[in-house]
Structure formats: C-alpha cells, structure tokens
Amino acid sequence: AGNASTGQPIAREALAAIPLDEVAALRLRLDPSLRFLATPWPVDTIVERERKADDATRLTLAPDRLFVQVRRTERDIRTLRLTEGVFVFRAALAETTPLAGALDRARDIERDFDLASALASLLADGAVIGFDRDAPTEEHS
Secondary structure (H helix, E strand, O other): OEOOOOOOOOOHHHHHOOOHHHHOOOEEEEOOOOEEEEEOOOHHHHHHHHHHOOOOOOOOOOOOOEEEEEEEOOOOEEEEEOOHHHHHHHHHHHOOOOHHHHHHHHHHHOOOOOHHHHHHHHHHOOOEEEEEOOOOOOOOO
C-alpha cells in the first residue's frame, strides 16, 4: 500500500503523517530522472559550463573523488555535488531500499549521518514523488 504517485514532489506533511513505528520500513519513490554518479571527474562543472556556454575560462581536469546527483528537468540538466554519506543514502533510496536500510548504508560511510537533515534536504529538493509502506504480514492459521 502507499500513496499514488503523480510524478509531483510530495509535501513534507505527507511523511509527517506516517506513524513512527512504520517509518523505518518506508520506501521512498524518488524522481525517476535522478541519477547518481561516483566519479573521479568534475562532471557537475562540465555540465554547468555547457549550460552557460562558458568557453572563456580554462577547465583543469584533475582526478578527485566526487559524488554527484544528476537530474533531468523539462529544459535542462541539473547537477548537485553531494557528500559521500548523502550520496549513498539517496542512491539506496533510488534503489527502493527501505529508509532504515538506506540510513544504515549512509552510517557505514558517515557515523554521525543526520537522517533528519538528509530527509529535509531531499524533500526541499522536490526529489521525493511518493512512498510505499510495506504491508504488514498477516499470520494465517
């Protein structure tokens, strides 16, 4: 069971209405245009230069460890550089991992990972378009 996905971002209040004992099992549905890239190259900088047709400045490519969220909009591609913990958390949610499992993965990377802040940021980005609650299992005799 869950709410109907409209493809539109859900309001913070929709999640706030979930009973606390069910939150850990929630599976958030993220905007299907989101992609997550762990890359040694500054793809976010390259995309931003292309968007602005900015040829004036020299781009120096030096391998680094970057975690980037890429989002397709109707007219554009938007990138967002993430910390590794937030990257792992969001990528796990995109794979329909329950909230508790995504949190565990993030805390494997960042021991003090802040779930409340990560969820607030995800909702503020308009990245959550729905959620599913695992239906309780019924015992049959």
